[in-house]
Amino acid sequence: MAQFVKTDSGKRLTRLITNGYMDNIVKAQQGAFVVWIAIIVPAEIFAGFDNVLYCVPESHSALCAGKGVGVSLCEKAENLGYSMDLCSYARIDMGCHFNQGADSPAGGLPKPDLLVSNNNNCTLLAKWFDVYHREWDIPHFILDIPFCYESQKQRDMEYIVSQFQDLIQTVEKLSGQKFNPEKMAQAWENSVEANKHWRRFLAAAKNKPSGITAFDSFVQMAPTLTMRGTPELAEHYRFLADETEARVEQGIVPAPNEKYRLLWDNIAPWHQLRKMSSRLGALDANIISASYTYCLGSREGSLDLLDLESLSPLEGMARLQNFSICPHGLQLRGRAMKQAIEEMDIDGVVFASNRSCKVYSLMQMDQQRYVQEELGVPTVMIDVDHADERKYSEETAFVRMEALLESIDEARR
Amino acid sequence: MNAIQSQLKALHDAGKPVLGCFPLYPPLELIHSLGIAPAVLWGFKPYFTQVSLADRHLQNYACSVGRYLVEFVLRDAGETLDGLLMYNACDTLRNLPEIIDRGLAKDAGLPLHTFHVPAVSMERRGAREYLKDRLDGLIAWLEATFSVKFDPDSFEKSVSLYAEMRGLMQKVQKHVGEGKALFSELAELCSKLNFMLVEDQITALQEFCRACEEKTAAPTGSQVLISGILPPPPEILKAMEGAGLTIVGADLANMHRAWAYTPTAGNDPAAYYADFYENHFPCTTLLPTADRRLPALESMLEDCGAGAWIFAGEKFCEYEYFELPYVEKALKAKGIGVLSLEFSLGDEQNLGSMKTRIEAFAEMIEE
Numbered sequence: 001m002a003q004f005v006k007t008d009s010g011k012r013l014t015r016l017i018t019n020g021y022m023d024n025i026v027k028a029q030q031g032a033f034v035v036w037i038a039i040i041v042p043a044e045i046f047a048g049f050d051n052v053l054y055c056v057p058e059s060h061s062a063l064c065a066g067k068g069v070g071v072s073l074c075e076k077a078e079n080l081g082y083s084m085d086l087c088s089y090a091r092i093d094m095g096c097h098f099n100q101g102a103d104s105p106a107g108g109l110p111k112p113d114l115l116v117s118n119n120n121n122c123t124l125l126a127k128w129f130d131v132y133h134r135e136w137d138i139p140h141f142i143l144d145i146p147f148c149y150e151s152q153k154q155r156d157m158e159y160i161v162s163q164f165q166d167l168i169q170t171v172e173k174l175s176g177q178k179f180n181p182e183k184m185a186q187a188w189e190n191s192v193e194a195n196k197h198w199r200r201f202l203a204a205a206k207n208k209p210s211g212i213t214a215f216d217s218f219v220q221m222a223p224t225l226t227m228r229g230t231p232e233l234a235e236h237y238r239f240l241a242d243e244t245e246a247r248v249e250q251g252i253v254p255a256p257n258e259k260y261r262l263l264w265d266n267i268a269p270w271h272q273l274r275k276m277s278s279r280l281g282a283l284d285a286n287i288i289s290a291s292y293t294y295c296l297g298s299r300e301g302s303l304d305l306l307d308l309e310s311l312s313p314l315e316g317m318a319r320l321q322n323f324s325i326c327p328h329g330l331q332l333r334g335r336a337m338k339q340a341i342e343e344m345d346i347d348g349v350v351f352a353s354n355r356s357c358k359v360y361s362l363m364q365m366d367q368q369r370y371v372q373e374e375l376g377v378p379t380v381m382i383d384v385d386h387a388d389e390r391k392y393s394e395e396t397a398f399v400r401m402e403a404l405l406e407s408i409d410e411a412r413r
Numbered sequence: 414m415n416a417i418q419s420q421l422k423a424l425h426d427a428g429k430p431v432l433g434c435f436p437l438y439p440p441l442e443l444i445h446s447l448g449i450a451p452a453v454l455w456g457f458k459p460y461f462t463q464v465s466l467a468d469r470h471l472q473n474y475a476c477s478v479g480r481y482l483v484e485f486v487l488r489d490a491g492e493t494l495d496g497l498l499m500y501n502a503c504d505t506l507r508n509l510p511e512i513i514d515r516g517l518a519k520d521a522g523l524p525l526h527t528f529h530v531p532a533v534s535m536e537r538r539g540a541r542e543y544l545k546d547r548l549d550g551l552i553a554w555l556e557a558t559f560s561v562k563f564d565p566d567s568f569e570k571s572v573s574l575y576a577e578m579r580g581l582m583q584k585v586q587k588h589v590g591e592g593k594a595l596f597s598e599l600a601e602l603c604s605k606l607n608f609m610l611v612e613d614q615i616t617a618l619q620e621f622c623r624a625c626e627e628k629t630a631a632p633t634g635s636q637v638l639i640s641g642i643l644p645p646p647p648e649i650l651k652a653m654e655g656a657g658l659t660i661v662g663a664d665l666a667n668m669h670r671a672w673a674y675t676p677t678a679g680n681d682p683a684a685y686y687a688d689f690y691e692n693h694f695p696c697t698t699l700l701p702t703a704d705r706r707l708p709a710l711e712s713m714l715e716d717c718g719a720g721a722w723i724f725a726g727e728k729f730c731e732y733e734y735f736e737l738p739y740v741e742k743a744l745k746a747k748g749i750g751v752l753s754l755e756f757s758l759g760d761e762q763n764l765g766s767m768k769t770r771i772e773a774f775a776e777m778i779e780e
Contacts, residue, residue: 081738085474085729092569119532119700123504126532127735130703134739144540146529147507155546162539212775358729360506365470366515378534391534 007247009240013220017063020226021106027053028110033175036112036132036257038125041143042326044229044371045168048184049177055109057097059225060229061089064096065270067105074388076102076325088356088388090128097132112138114174116167120145120327122359145321149329151300152322154387160318181313187229188313195297197237199226199305202294205344209258210288211248215277217293218268223366224296254411259284259404263340265291265367266352266360267386272394279398285405290345291337301332303339314333326359333363334370341377347408350401351381355391378407414492415460417485420608421493424450429610430559433435433486435499435506436478437666437698443552444498447561447610448569452494453602455667456604457481464758470512476729477758478642479505486513490521495634496558497525498551501532503698503732524547526554534701535691545683552682552695565680572678574611580673581618586663588625590717592633596648596660601666635778638662638714641725641738642733645756648675652768653723656775662717664710665725670696676774697732706736708742714749721750721778728757750778 006014020256028034033052037043040285046052064070070088076095078084101108115129115138126142127275133140143163146156169181201220204211220240227233246254254277262280264287269276280287299306300322308316325333340346350362364381372379380400385391421431424564431451435453444451449494455478467483486494495712499510510525517523528547531540535723552563589599603620606614644650644665663669673694676685695709697701714722722744726733741751753775755766 060778079611081741083731083734086731087736090735119501123501123532123700124731124735126700127697127703130700131735133703142533144531144533144537147501147527149511149527155543159539159543163533163537166538234645321703330508330515353472358475359508361505362471362475363512364474366512369515 003209007243009220009236009243012236012239013223016223016227016232018106019062020223021033021109024053025107025110027051031071031175033114033171034110035116035171036109036111036127036129038117038121039225039295040118040121040145040321040327041116041339042164042320043300044187044313044317045164046167046171046182047187047229048179048181049171049175050180051177052171052175056225057093057109057128058089059222060096060106060109061092061387062222062268062270063105064103065389066273068271069103069105070387071303071389072269073388079111085355087124088124088385088391092387093128094131097388098135111136111232114138115140116143117141118143118321119143120147120321121324122326122357138231139170139174141167141402143167143321145327147329148300148322148327148332150332153273154170154317157315157318160321161314164314164317180226185313188316190234191229191233192308192316193243194224194228194237196303197234197241198296200241201244202289204248205288207248207253208261208345209253209255210261210286210344211244211253213254213277214264214290214293215268215273216254217290218270218273221293221296255281255284258286259407260286260397261345261347262287262404263289263291263337263344263349264352264362265337265349266384267292267353267357268353269384269392271389272384272392277392280401283405284404285401287350289340289346291333292314292341294340295328295336296323298323298336300328302337303336303343326357330363330366334365337367337371338375341371341375346377348378348380348404350404351379352384353381354384354386356385356388378404378411380404380407415646417457417460417608418489418493420605421450424452424608424610425493430495431493432555433494433497435482435497435502435509437502437696438671438693439498439500440548440551440682440686440689441611442571442575442685443548443568444555445574446568447555447559447563449555449559449561449656450610452608453667454482454485455643456607457485458643459604463483466516470516473758474725474729477756478727478730480507480758482506483509483513483516486523487516490517491523493592495521497523499525499527500530500592501579503730524558526551527556528688530690532700535687540617541683541687544687546552548682548686568682568685569678569680571611572676572680574615576675576678578611578614578618579672579675581615581622582668585618585621585625586669588622592630592659593625593628594621595654596639596644596663597647597654599663600644600650600668601647603644624776633657634659635721635775636661636717636719637719637723637778638664638710638719639723639725640664640710641664641756642727642730643725643756644668645725645766646756646760647769648764649754649756649771652764652771653775656768656772657779658721658771658775660722660723661719662713664713666696666698669713669760670694697730697736703736710740710744711747714744721752723774724751724753726755729754750774
């Protein structure tokens, strides 16, 4: 099994993320207005203010799970009466912040002055944030974003933009700070630029063998959530894309003996990233792509970049309210997956049935049937939980994944 | 054909197309006003012992409401339903339209419409206008699908009928609270009403009221309020009554939450439903009502004279379970006895232990 060596962009990422969490704590102590947001909330809006910072509890929970404290934090929330059936991100977050940031590898998040959720990724985020709204008596602004069975319609975009305008007024009122649309516009340009380089990085998966693993993309996705709109994000993704392209040119790839090119459908199993990647590598299998990451910035139902040129920043952000896979219906997900399978020459698909994410998982049985029966691509479904390791069995998962590899071999005969 | 299908077939035989509506609170008055029979697709538990068709499409960590809904629609295969309507009630339900579409055989496909009800206060900029747009789209779809025409006067008449039904429901609930009928009897009635036209619901409720008015019983035993999405199974309700608990109030989504509020009458669906969703009795699935939930529960406990609260949890319903610790804590602080139960598919294996807990709870609050 190859020894894991961090790339320069991996080291850079660690510094960025660590500094980001520390900076937030310091700035909050110095009086910054703190907003907790769900991942799809347009963070660029807050860049339009001089002293507003945002934190992303979901991303923090993923970090906790990745660092091995997910289970203990879940248990803390369960001891407070929260059901084990609730999303593990939420349980980790509540377990941490109702215990003054205990066990957080990042020192916890500074307490918010405002909570902003949206409901198209999942409505549960609004219920989760409502817990803090009640316990800490903090205002909670919900962005109401229609679910997409087809591409977002103009009317939906207008409705969303009107809510962004309300959000801006809310932040102005609560923070006492004046909104500067030019600063927000600059942040938006940074995000658009960052996304272009992100796509360059993901495109390395088309190489044979793939220049990346999906696990790289899971980890490198973090700053999109926590640093969106910053020039540092754009610069980091440019660095990441350049380094990845250079490595591919030099033949430095994560799975040189790549025999099986796999696609992962669902959120990353944060507590298993390195283990799963290594164990698959030993089988000459590489999960090269994931629906969780290839949808960022894409048109619904496609891997193609959204054309945002003709849109104002607020319109562009409204359009990108669908940047995750969860707001998409079955047909849209199927079309995007078909394109991913074809463009990246995928041999097999791993459907990770995730107990903590119904919005991602409940369509998977039909999606699996579509991929297996209509596209003729071998698939497997394994049981996971993205952040609660108690709901994952490595041996059971690998028995199934090894069976997938055998199916792929069989299909090749 | 099960009992529900028989009821729905009777509607067909009476010349009514039947629109299967996903729970929880679809715009029934509007559908009815167009001469279509709405049927809210829940309450199927007594009719299915397994959900083998749904299991091909949904993992077992989907709630039983979703799984039974899919099972019913796939089994029915268009025999009694003429269309389906879904609004964004919850994350599970929003996933189901396309899943059902895939599950139905090509020759049994059902017309299906999805529409988005703003999940924010109607006072929010753009919310009312957006709702109006969605309702206009729904009306256009209903007109085209069922060859009907919207008429404001008919809508106003349907509004009036549903107002009458809600008034009767509240009266019936009061009778139950006074001990003139058992809650289990009301729950059984409600499960049948769900698949009737509102005119027949009114007749059935009037009969129930008349029967209650002939009685003079007072509530006996410890008085409890029950909360949840759907009532517990009949065996559990009987166990509660057998343990000396009298359910005097039902904060249940298919009962009190659905009928507690009657919007201002009118002939404009946009105005009516803006009022309907904005001022709806608080439900965990209606995000803008969240802040009103605990005060409404506390008020209900006081109005019913209940000294204890039973949470009938629908397993995997995160909407209910995110709020549970907060509500439990607040009620316990007021000295209200609290019992949390959980229900899902396969309950029959747990009934014994549940009955024991109910008996222990009854003893505890009696002391």
